[in-house]
Amino acid sequence: MTSSIVKTVCPFCGVGCGINLKVDEKGMLTGVEPLPNHPMSHGKLCEKGWSTAYAINPDNRITEPLKRIKDHFEPITWDEALDTISSSLKDVLEESGPAAVGVISSARATNEDNYAAQKLARAVLRTNNVDHCARICHSPTVAGLKQTLGSGAMTNSAKDIFATDLILVIGADPTENHSVFGGQIFEAQQKGAKLIVIDPRVTRLAKVADMHVQLRPGSNIALLNAMLHVIIKENWHNRDFISQRCEGFDELAKNVEDVTPESVERSTCVSAEQIRQVAKAYSQAKSAMILYGMGITQFVSGTQSVIGLSNLALACGHIGRPGTGINPLRGQNNVQGACDMGCLPNVYPGYQGADSTDTQAKFSQAWEGDVADQPGLTSLGMTKATLAGDFRALILFGEDPVVTDPDQNHVRAALKELDLLVVAELSMTETAKMADIILPAASFAEKEGTFTNCERRVQHITPALSPPGSAMGDWQWMKALAERLGSNQLSWLNSEEVFNEMTSLTPSYQGMSYEAIDREQGLQWPCNQDAPEGTDILHRNSFPIGKAKLIPVHYTEIDEPADDQYPLLLTTNRLHFHYGCGSMTRKSPLLEREIPPGVLFINPDDARSLKITRYAPVGVRSRRGYIETRAMITDDVPPGLVSMPYHFKEAPSNQLTNTAQDPITKMPELKVCAVAVFPLPSGQDPKDVQRLWEEE
Numbered sequence: 063m064t065s066s067i068v069k070t071v072c073p074f075c076g077v078g079c080g081i082n083l084k085v086d087e088k089g090m091l092t093g094v095e096p097l098p099n100h101p102m103s104h105g106k107l108c109e110k111g112w113s114t115a116y117a118i119n120p121d122n123r124i125t126e127p128l129k130r131i132k133d134h135f136e137p138i139t140w141d142e143a144l145d146t147i148s149s150s151l152k153d154v155l156e157e158s159g160p161a162a163v164g165v166i167s168s169a170r171a172t173n174e175d176n177y178a179a180q181k182l183a184r185a186v187l188r189t190n191n192v193d194h195c196a197r198i199c200h201s202p203t204v205a206g207l208k209q210t211l212g213s214g215a216m217t218n219s220a221k222d223i224f225a226t227d228l229i230l231v232i233g234a235d236p237t238e239n240h241s242v243f244g245g246q247i248f249e250a251q252q253k254g255a256k257l258i259v260i261d262p263r264v265t266r267l268a269k270v271a272d273m274h275v276q277l278r279p280g281s282n283i284a285l286l287n288a289m290l291h292v293i294i295k296e297n298w299h300n301r302d303f304i305s306q307r308c309e310g311f312d313e314l315a316k317n318v319e320d321v322t323p324e325s326v327e328r329s330t331c332v333s334a335e336q337i338r339q340v341a342k343a344y345s346q347a348k349s350a351m352i353l354y355g356m357g358i359t360q361f362v363s364g365t366q367s368v369i370g371l372s373n374l375a376l377a378c379g380h381i382g383r384p385g386t387g388i389n390p391l392r393g394q395n396n397v398q399g400a401c402d403m404g405c406l407p408n409v410y411p412g413y414q415g416a417d418s419t420d421t422q423a424k425f426s427q428a429w430e431g432d433v434a435d436q437p438g439l440t441s442l443g444m445t446k447a448t449l450a451g452d453f454r455a456l457i458l459f460g461e462d463p464v465v466t467d468p469d470q471n472h473v474r475a476a477l478k479e480l481d482l483l484v485v486a487e488l489s490m491t492e493t494a495k496m497a498d499i500i501l502p503a504a505s506f507a508e509k510e511g512t513f514t515n516c517e518r519r520v521q522h523i524t525p526a527l528s529p530p531g532s533a534m535g536d537w538q539w540m541k542a543l544a545e546r547l548g549s550n551q552l553s554w555l556n557s558e559e560v561f562n563e564m565t566s567l568t569p570s571y572q573g574m575s576y577e578a579i580d581r582e583q584g585l586q587w588p589c590n591q592d593a594p595e596g597t598d599i600l601h602r603n604s605f606p607i608g609k610a611k612l613i614p615v616h617y618t619e620i621d622e623p624a625d626d627q628y629p630l631l632l633t634t635n636r637l638h639f640h641y642g643c644g645s646m647t648r649k650s651p652l653l654e655r656e657i658p659p660g661v662l663f664i665n666p667d668d669a670r671s672l673k674i675t676r677y678a679p680v681g682v683r684s685r686r687g688y689i690e691t692r693a694m695i696t697d698d699v700p701p702g703l704v705s706m707p708y709h710f711k712e713a714p715s716n717q718l719t720n721t722a723q724d725p726i727t728k729m730p731e732l733k734v735c736a737v738a739v740f741p742l743p744s745g746q747d748p749k750d751v752q753r754l755w756e757e758e
């Protein structure tokens with residue numbers, strides 16, 4: 063073997079930076095370097111990207127199938143694992159039918175893996191119970207923008223920040239979470255773009271922004287409606303655009319008629335004067351671009367907030383041109399793809415409605431067999447149905463819901479109830495620890511496929527390494543499982559075959575092939591006969607639904623406001639150096655030394671009144687759970703608000719979070735719940751949550 067350099071894509075966030083993997087003569091990954099001339103990353107990487115080699119190191123991996131025997135795991139062969147899974151699945155299907163089984167797929171895995179996952183669910187298990195982490199991420203985007211614009215994805219491209227006059231970042235923290243792109247936002251501002259940040263915390267971008275609107279958590283709709291009120295009252299809206307390309311303006315205007323900036327000062331904690339300034343700046347800019355994230359979606363009002371943003375952009379005509387648009391910063395490396403592939407209970411690949419008999423007939427014919435015909439459950443719906451005794455077998459890969467889903471105790475209680483939990487993982491996670499069978503999965507560097515990044519760019523990943531032990535790619539083990547269940551519908555010979563089957567059934571991907579993607583450094587969907595080169599800006603001349611819809615939205619209170627018993631609001635966010643459940647980034651000693659395993663950010667005023675000193679041990683309690691961690695005192699959070707990352711299994715913020723859900727998408731309110739914080743005796747180390755469970 064000779065050493066090699068293999069071109070691929072970073073496996074962490076939705077920016078999708080280009081990387082080279084350096085492999086030595088022994089087939090070991092020795093390093094990572096940025097790919098020069100990449101359309102997104104232009105030769106840059108963030109610390110997570112640089113640390114990829116640690117994240118997938120064979121020493122830390124699951125290398126063979128494991129079976130639970132009481133409270134420990136024993137290695138078994140693939141044959142034994144597949145036999146056990148298929149016979150258990152058959153039993154559940156026979157006794158309780160397809161409504162009692164489901165698949166949770168992974169926004170970290172490839173499009174090919176995700177296409178296989180929903181096909182396994184719909185064609186083999188005959189259930190629409192298929193979902194993934196987009197549920198608790200951008201599901202309100204998918205639902206909201208589909209309704210208003212006809213397509214729930216970033217309308218423009220990342221490069222547009224260099225073509226805009228104004229960047230409005232609302233409910234997103236790109237320097238931490240889309241770091242390379244976050245750096246480009248700084249650059250665009252230095253080159254003259256105005257930067258406005260709307261966020262309750264003082265983020266790094268807020269520190270340099272031309273304007274920081276520090277609103278109260280959960281008050282987005284009140285703020286957006288008041289901005290719209292000002293814009294319409296001052297005649298700053300784009301009448302031509304509205305009359306030619308939108309419908310519903312009169313009702314929209316009527317809805318915000320009384321929402322004066324003064325009337326929302328209390329609910330938003332933003333001054334009327336500042337609301338007028340931001341309304342003016344956004345509407346009067348020649349081109350203005352909205353970038354948004356979890357600070358918009360992770361609320362019971364998530365879908366309504368997305369619609370509110372869409373109303374703002376449409377009313378000002380900031381859409382369909384370079385440097386404009388409404389741009390959800392999709393989070394995971396392939397969450398756009400996992401949604402596009404139909405790993406959602408209500409849609410097939412390409413957002414073709416699962417309840418449509420035409421769609422069912424189309425897929426049934428293509429797949430040569432019957433497909434699911436009953437509505438499916440969301441991920442949180444499966445958890446609830448398990449506790450109600452209606453759901454019994456779950457196949458899950460590339461997610462760690464014990465750490466990342468809201469209300470950890472509720473999630474653990476449900477997983478314990480399952481007759482069968484299969485987890486395919488790279489390494490031992492808190493969720494894998496609860497599995498009946500663990501399957502060793504190949505990482506992105508050990509398989510072929512495609513990822514679709516946040517700007518709808520579909521990129522090709524190629525294998526650089528052999529999978530450790532007997533680990534397999536995700537679609538490959540699903541193929542083996544389907545065969546055990548008596549179906550050859552997943553019996554593809556290679557990833558390209560999976561991709562080609564998918565493109566033949568997914569209109570927006572129809573013009574793509576591995577060869578074309580390689581030639582173009584990725585293609586942005588829609589890519590078809592009308593747009594063979596892909597599409598960098600959506601909705602230039604028309605919307606897929608004809609005219610865009612302006613839909614009135616109303617401010618709703620957060621589900622769990624602070625009260626005497628739980629006097630502080632907790633918000634959860636991310637840190638630059640760690641990713642998701644931490645199972646990959648925390649393998650890197652370089653990243654691990656940057657931040658202690660669990661922190662609570664608290665304002666100096668609150669710390670003083672609670673007698674909490676710098677880095678003191680604290681207890682944090684909500685109506686659902688309790689954790690211990692250490693306090694970090696900072697002005698970055700305002701008084702009354704504390705914040706915690708969710709990356710640390712020792713002090714998981716999801717012990718505390720609320721499962722109250724957005725009625726449209728079932729998105730839980732991960733961004734705010736009420737907590738009580740108190741100091742622990744000084745000198746006492748915070749106990750990690752596993753220890754607290756043992757003591758219960």
Ligand SMILES: Nc1nc2c(c(=O)[nH]1)N[C@H]1C(S)=C(S)[C@@H](COP(=O)(O)OP(=O)(O)OC[C@H]3O[C@@H](n4cnc5c(=O)[nH]c(N)nc54)[C@H](O)[C@@H]3O)O[C@H]1N2
Nearest residue numbers: 233234235239279280355356357393635636638640641642
């Ligand atoms: N380093 C790192 N990067 C990541 C990830 C990671 O785990 N680590 N995860 C990836 C994933 S899955 C995703 S989805 C993205 C998410 O990326 P972001 O959307 O940037 O995620 P968050 O940090 O959770 O939240 C964004 C901001 O919302 C603000 N916020 C809270 N409440 C409100 C509110 O009521 N209104 C407004 N306007 N803002 C509010 C918070 O203060 C926070 O700054 O990041 C991706 N990138």
Ligand SMILES: Nc1nc2c(c(=O)[nH]1)N[C@H]1C(S)=C(S)[C@@H](COP(=O)(O)OP(=O)(O)OC[C@H]3O[C@@H](n4cnc5c(=O)[nH]c(N)nc54)[C@H](O)[C@@H]3O)O[C@H]1N2
Nearest residue numbers: 170171195199459460461462466486503634642643645708
């Ligand atoms: N409190 C709070 N909770 C949150 C959020 C928040 O803001 N606050 N954000 C939510 C959001 S936006 C998201 S997206 C979720 C993310 O939640 P998860 O999806 O559970 O988080 P990840 O850390 O991305 O977990 C992915 C797992 O996939 C594994 N993996 C990586 N690649 C592969 C592969 O190719 N195959 C297989 N089989 N496994 C693989 C990794 O080892 C890792 O353990 O968390 C949510 N939870």
Ligand code: SF4
Nearest residue numbers: 072074075079108111
């Ligand atoms: S910005 Fe995202 S894609 Fe780029 S190197 Fe960092 S984690 Fe990877």
Ligand SMILES: [Mo]
Nearest residue numbers: 199200393394
């Ligand atoms: Mo996410």
